[in-house]
Amino acid sequence: MRAAQEVLRNNRSKAAAAKDFVVDRMTLTRFIQKLQQSEDAISGYKAVAAAHDVFSETKEKDLAAHIISLSDMFHGLSQKCTRTLAYEFGLKNNINMPKSWSENGLAGQDWWLGFARRHQ
Structure with a gap:
């Protein structure tokens, strides 16, 4: 205003x-x-x-850095593997996650799209 x-x-x-x-x-x-x-x-x-963010900014940067380091070691992750990794990362760090993540054992499609957009 x-x-x-x-x-x-x-x-x-x-x-x-x-x-x-x-x-x-x-x-x-x-x-x-x-x-x-x-x-x-x-x-x-x-x-x-x-x-509505699942991970804090620092946790998300840590996750992105880990995914990049895996990619640098020629272990590029598919979308599904990245979503599974995000779910496991949330479990290990005791982060409140949407119920659908627990039911499916992986992060949601829309979370992944937002994550990919934020960390291009």
């Missing part, structure tokens, strides 16, 4: 910014608080997606 950015970056008063941008002052205050926490929090998508 431009009004919140105007308040934070140009030291403008909330009342003046709310009046100029025709925004309720409390709504502007809420957006300012979210903007101070994180730039991504305003859109909401990043915050919602982060809530």
